[in-house]
Each structure stands twice: as structure tokens, then as C-alpha cells.
Amino acid sequence: MASLREDIFGQASGDFAVDLGTTTTRVYRRGAGIVLSQPSMVAFRRGDGGMARLLDAGSGAHRMFGRTPAGIDVIRPLREGVVVDLAAGARMLRSFFDSISRSAHGPLRIIMGVPAGGSVRDRDNARAVARMAGADEVYLMEEPLALAIGAGADAADLWGTLVVDVGGGTTEVALVASGGIQCLRTVPVGGDAMDAAIAGYLERERGVLVGERTAEDLKIRLGAAADDGPPERARVRGRGVARGLPMEISVSSREVCAALREPVAAIAAAVRSCLDGIPSTVSLDLLDRGILMGGGGSLLRGMDRVLEREVLLPVTRVRDPLSCVARGSAAGLDYLGVLRKVERG
């Protein structure tokens, strides 16, 4: 019979927390921290009527993205935070697990972050992908809750923490209180939408077509939520809209900021809408506590200041916005024994 300690802390060392994100997958191993952080992409060589052969996953697939030779497909198995291609997602995740040396002979048990706004089907798909990738036991944790825990907030706090998770595919705004999610807004706007907005701007205003990677590079180099920093410029290569010929242009930070106005406004609107749904006693409390913001999109320069200005509450970017969800999910690894009992009733 398992002891209480085994019930609470589990036995196997093959326990992982997985943040299967739209743009990046991160894996946290109990006792070791983050052991993998790779683009959520997988490359296949098309077979002659047979099954596509896996060529590479993660950064190898990312290098081919947008410049794939004939016969090779680079797939992103997730869109807007949820798995849309189960088979590709499973092969990608299996390849990630294979790349981590797993000395444990025990079962592979994972706890996985999922968007709080996902449907039952989305959750079933996340579980299915993990099982197809070789997991023996799969537990799910809602990402805003994981983010709050990863940031060191007390999830059991009665009044709660307002969390904004600006991911690649979605932004989730949630009041995490009494150990659960009390109020939630999910919008399909995150880092990907920012990249698309930059590409759309350059096509419309400058007559140049650029790929997702170029747009993302521009966002990270010159992007800002508010146009109040020193002006900067970068050279960008793309294809001319008119004649399809390669061209290089110089783009300013002012232009990138203008392109980002709409997605930034949509994120601020989601935060305001969530605040509208919160009881006034709690929102008064938020005047002191403020808002916790994480996710890769929160790294956009000035995002915290723009949100503060829009909702009139202090905004703190969490210490490690990219891996906060994985670290928060990992807190659940200490309770796998308990989770198993809860799931089995």
C-alpha cells in the first residue's frame, strides 16, 4: 500500500509538466526545472501514398518554416492555444520526449497546461495527444491558474489575483480566486495576431509581402505597445506585391507600433471586459494588488504601461513570462497521487 507521502508526492521520476503552446512547447522535469523549450512545429517528408516521415521537430522544423522545399510540410499542430492536428501534435511531443533523456523506468506521467477557455473537446484532444505521445497518465491544469502559481501568487486566496496571459495564439484574462477561476475572458489575439498585423501593415502600406518569421523578428526588434521610445529602423526583405520580385525596405519602429495598435487594443479590451464581470468589492481590492501579466506576448515593450493606462490598475510583468505556466503546472507534480484519486473518484 502506498504511504501518505507517496500519495502526495508520487513515486516515479518520469514526471513532467508540459506547456504545449501555440508557438512554443516547454517541458519541466521534476527536480531538474525546464528541460526543453522548442517551437511547436514539426516537419514531415511526404510519402508516396504512405505515411509522412517525420524529419524534425522544434527548432529544426522552425528553420525550414516558410522556406520548405517541395515534398516537405512544416506543420504547427496548435492554433489559438488548442491542438488542431492530433497526429502531428502527438509525433511532435513524442519526438520532444525522446530528446529528453529519461532514465526513469516508471510510468511517464505528465501534467499539462490547457487554456481555461477551451471546450471539453479541446481538453480531450490535449489528453489524447499526450497519450499518443507515450504518456501513461495525463492531468490537465488551466493555464491562468498555472501562471498565477508560477508567479508565486496564493491560488487559494479568497480575493484572488487577476492574471493576464498573453500567449502566442490567445490572451486569457482570469480572476484566480479560492483555488479556481472565477471570471474569464479569452480572445484569439496574442503574439501570432501581432505578427499577422505587422505582415498585413507592410503589405497594405508598403506593398511588401513578408513571412511570419520576418514579421515576428520585426515585432521583437522594433515592436512596442506605445510609440514613446527612441525611433529605430530595421531593414526587411520580402516580395513586392505588384510584381512578386524580391525587395528590401527600411521599416521604422513607428510603423511597427502603428501596426500593433489593433491587437494591443483588443488585449486591453479583454482585460476591461473581465474587470466588468468582477464583483466591485474584489475590483476595489485590485487597486492595491494590481494585475499579474505573463506569457511571451507580455514581453512586447510598453505592454504593461499601456495596460495600466487603459484599466487604471498597476500591472506587474511576472519574473519569467515565458516559462511561468510550465513552472506553475509543475507545482501540480507534487500532488499527482492526490489528483489520481480525485480523477478516479
Ligand SMILES: Nc1ncnc2c1ncn2[C@@H]1O[C@H](COP(=O)(O)OP(=O)(O)OP(=O)(O)O)[C@@H](O)[C@H]1O
Ligand atoms: N521580446 C518579445 N517581444 C514581443 N513578443 C515576444 C517576445 N518574446 C516572445 N514573444 C512572443 O511570445 C509569443 C509566445 O509566447 P508563449 O510562449 O507564452 O506562447 P504559447 O504558450 O506558445 O501560446 P499559447 O499560450 O497561446 O498557446 C510569440 O508570439 C513570440 O513572438
